[in-house]
Amino acid sequence: MSTVDVDPLVTVILTTYDRREFLPKAIETVAEQTYDKIELVVVDDHSSESPRDIVEKSSTEGLCNLVFVRHEENGGTSAARNTGIEHANGEIIAFLDDDDAWEPSKIERQVDLFQRTDSDVGAIYTAMRSIDMDGSTITLQHATKEGDLTKAFLCGYNIPFTSIAVRRDIVASAGLFDENLPSWNDRHWLLRVSLHCEFLTIDEPLVISQRGTEHDQVSDNFTAKLEQSYPIVAEQFQTIAADYGWLFERKSSAHLKYGIGYSALRNGETEKAREFFIDALVKWPFNPIFYLYAFIAMTGNRGYRMARTAKRAIENRVSN
Incomplete structure (x- = not known):
């Protein structure tokens, strides 16, 4: 039996740092979701220029709530996501990077799947399509493994992080992101999540990630x-x-x-x-x-x- 309420509030945590040109599209992709009960928490990790004006000008009519938080100093991705979790009110929590986008039905389909599954399932992820500046597909990362993923994660299995939606109680059990990790923070956190629940997939590319520009995701240091x-x-x-x-x-x-x-x-x-x-x-x-x-x-x-x-x-x- 599902532990998710009917029409649960979903909190989307959108983290950003010095990529003002991408932020409007990221906010738009959340506001245009077909699911109605969405709260958006935008966390700015102390960009050189505050993006508050962009957030305030964005069309957010489709959202239940909008929260903007700006760090007083740069703390890294883990710190930004932790701030988002601390401000989240939703029963389900999803994560979005400022250079990624979602298909309009992503959240609705994940909520629907949560409501049709038993209490052992605490996380649902999807496939992801990476595109270049022309919109052509570079790679397609499938979502293939389900169930207990602990051993899979221990052996290098990787999932598109901005595709995942996790029940709030599972997030609480797994704990916050380790802010001492400048990289592999997703991998570290997902392993802890896997100790508390099973995973389900939607093997369709409901996440679109733009690659191949100078604004690509944080470089591999x-x-x-x-x-x-x-x-x-x-x-x-x-x-x-x-x-x-x-x-x-x-x-x-x-x-x-x-x-x-x-x-x-x-x-x-x-x-x-x-x-x-x-x-x-x-x-x-x-x-x-x-x-x-x-x-x-x-x-x-x-x-x-x-x-x-x-x-x-x-x-x-x-x-x-």
Whole structure:
């Protein structure tokens, strides 16, 4: 039996920082949702110029409530989302970045699915379509895994974060985002969510994410990820993975090393990437992807660029 009320209030937390040109579209995509009971909380993480004027000028007639909060200093994505959670009144909470958009039916379909499921389901996510400046599809990320996703997250499964809607009671159980993490904060938080509920999917691209511009999402700062995020996430993952036995713990550790290796590779740190890919292979020599990327790292930056181009070409062919 569902624990979600009939016509529950949904709070959308929209975080923004120094991207005024994208904010009107993001607000519009929430206001144009076909679901009626939506509260929008806009959190500005201390942009160089306050976007309050943009928020006040935006058409928000379709919303039940609009809240604008501006940080007195920049605290990062986790701090902005935590502020949004603290101001949320909704029974369901969804997250949106300022450079993403939603199909009009997204929230309505997630609420409908919540009302038709049992109390074990606490989070619903969708597929996502990434587009370039011309609106052409770059990649299509499907939403495939359902149920208990703890082991999947421990082994590198990734979901489009701005596609997710989570019951408020599950958010309270999982706790706030870790503000000590400059990256991987989504991954860290979703793992904690998975300890308290099961996930369902809508495998349709109800989220549209724009890529390939200078205004793309926060860049992958490898140094911060390696020195700050990796130790915290590795400790969390190891603790939880150990409950599934020593063999699974090795598998989980290998996937995390692969993840930090991939980050090193895309940031041109090919020597460090090789080290992490080899460590992943030592931990878990049963995944062919680890061998592939170890080889790519050995070819240097040129090999990585060629592999990335080939990967996108394959993804485009599959999605078309």
